[in-house]
Amino acid sequence: MDGATNRIGAVLRAIDDNLPQAQARLFDVLRIPSVSAQPAHAGDCLRAAAWFRDQLAGLGFAAEIVPTKGQPLVLARHPGPDGYAGPHVLFYGHYDVQPAEPLDLWTSPPFEPALAGGPRGERVVARGAVDDKGQVMMFVEALRAWHETGGGIPARVTVLMEGEEEVGSVNFEPWLAEAGGALNADVALVSDTGMWDIDTPAITTGLRGMIYVQMTVRGPARDLHSGIYGGAALNPINALTRALGDLHDETGRIRIPGFYDDVCELSADQAADWDRLSFDEGAFLGAVGLSSPAGERERPALQRLWSRPTADINGIWGGYTEAGAKTVIPSEASAKLSLRLVPDQNPDRIAAAARRFVEARLPPDARLSWEVFSATPAIAVRADSPYVAAARTALAEEYGRPALLMGSGGSIPVVSSFRRILDVDTVLMGFGLADDQMHGPNEKFELTCFRRGARSHARLLAKFAGLPRRPLQAAA
């Protein structure tokens, strides 16, 4: 048993004893409306970055703000104990949050964090509570406990945070390509995923990729009276709904030509593993007021959620949207479309096919503008690495039961960048729950998840410290 492992008892007690202060710190950063999608919040993004920089500097990190073309990065390095020879852990998180709209559906203001009671104790309600400020703060509090109580941070750790995860990480990958190699990391650790349920920890081994597109169909040079022009003039809303309404066939399959060409079938083993999870789709949907599954009719629920691609229109607008009637043929109509991708689908090729699909359905005179906000491939994490094994052990010790290996329907673009650019595996150890309302109104994070997540991170740091560097490949 190495030194770090010996000290874990004191570290865990420190986390528990300091929970009120940890919660106050979390509230501080949740008050900063760092919405990366909205230009009006650029200053708030910088404030959030500076807040995290200061936190990490206070824990003995060499911490700095790194400008990009968009929102800045936070880069903080700690060498670990003197003479440390274990792996270099790169922790990635993001300080930006999703827009909070629609505001009227929040029970408390999204940037005034509140405590609310729940069936399993209190929870923090705020935009970013779980995604990702709360999850990052679990790791920061684990670092703090080691720093203040355990005799110092037990491993070499670099914390890298970006402010554009929610808008496609467009400036992160170029920075990583230029500067990431010098980091010389051995493993990446990300805490932005979920548990199986509140008592059952999980490591996520697959993430869907995503193409996010905004499109506008333009027709007449100005808004027209639908009585005078209806029957002769192109209506861009008619045209847009016609094209997008054709995205799925009767069975829920996506009609974009070639869309499924590279989609792999799940291995029999993996399919059997997922079957054994006995996922209750009725309960999953029932919790959000639904009773019938959408998506590909012939596929089991977990495949539809984790290993099959999707197409969702995330926003649409055009014409007159105020109260009452206005008989207008508008000059344009717009939509935002996301396509979730699975391993082996090529994002650029699928994005081009989607554009051709829409163009082919537009009438003459309709002009399409098409802006790809992001196009990132799906990723599959190797489940047999010693890092994943370390994380499973840390979780099993904390929760007293095995951690599951699960998929996730979400997308974290940087994970594929870490594989491709840094040649490192990522361990996805997250503590969100299905009902945390990520991206929705009343986003929340259970305090029990926060506490046990921080304790799990503290345990994992000790486990990582006990591994050799880069055992499975040549050192960089």
Add this chain to the structure above:
Amino acid sequence: MDGATNRIGAVLRAIDDNLPQAQARLFDVLRIPSVSAQPAHAGDCLRAAAWFRDQLAGLGFAAEIVPTKGQPLVLARHPGPDGYAGPHVLFYGHYDVQPAEPLDLWTSPPFEPALAGGPRGERVVARGAVDDKGQVMMFVEALRAWHETGGGIPARVTVLMEGEEEVGSVNFEPWLAEAGGALNADVALVSDTGMWDIDTPAITTGLRGMIYVQMTVRGPARDLHSGIYGGAALNPINALTRALGDLHDETGRIRIPGFYDDVCELSADQAADWDRLSFDEGAFLGAVGLSSPAGERERPALQRLWSRPTADINGIWGGYTEAGAKTVIPSEASAKLSLRLVPDQNPDRIAAAARRFVEARLPPDARLSWEVFSATPAIAVRADSPYVAAARTALAEEYGRPALLMGSGGSIPVVSSFRRILDVDTVLMGFGLADDQMHGPNEKFELTCFRRGARSHARLLAKFAGLPRRPLQAAA
């Protein structure tokens, strides 16, 4: 030649001499933002009604404001000359206007009327310039010239204005059914239509009807993360676009079952008349930046515009519509849909069929709310009445060329109410032009149309006064 006809020369001179004052009065009422669709403008609607009441009271009318459940009516009566035995003329207009949005496309503020230069002289730019305040004011100025110059208003005239024409006239018909018979009118006169072109006057003999519906598709109880739920949860935008995108087939025909069952083919005579108009659809569309006709592929342009039904989505909204990316499956999505109807289509039956059409295309769990704002049939005006003949003569005298009989794609719900409830014909004599941008930004009215329209109305009053009462039917 009767007395009124003798005095017409002085009346026409008075109109010309007082044009600057008439324009100032028009500007006064255009400054009132009487947008009936927007509850915030209810007070402005009442102000506009009171303004017209005061104008008419100043011309010797017994003028009053008549409350309804919605915006009030203006009712103003003038008995005509002592011993008048001619027809009782019911002039109908509306003081409400369409919403002015999108405001950023206006070159001057919509409720600050401005004069702008054009190829045929100056024009008034403001919301309501032509629809319908400008057209009503032509009639008021004709009345004024008779009142102040011509020895008194030459006919028995009732002016009836409503404030809900732009939102379906929902409270007008009930009032008309209760109180309209007592008016004992012989003919209705409406100035809310257009000319063939700036030199060629026209009487409109057909108007399309309209169904205007707002629908909302509801799915999940709250907004969901499209990564976590995509592939399992109903997306209301996907569902709405799928249903509405199916409205038209490849040839532009509307797919609603039974939609065309009662649509009459144009008579050979009428079709030949319209062919002779040599309508230049290329120029009509070119003026608004389009080159290819939409609508039913096999139909001539004027049929598509005047005698064929249409379906236009006038507004659509749902999900995230701000800048950037948000990966949300929203809990609902909405649209506004208008169906233009032609004679013999039953609005209630078509509205029910449209609802069934949408419902049949929605997945399980999708809940549809469906609000019919208005449902009015198309109307066909008898072209052979002495009133239409009088209007054609008045126009021919003013313009020095014959007035055309034309159709119109627009809808004026009250015209069918006048026929059904009051059993009177309506003369549709209007002075708008195709490029007046009714319902759009930068709505305008040519001053030359305003002047000649006022002169035509002055002439028509004298012609009406010379006719016997109700020659074609029993007096009410």
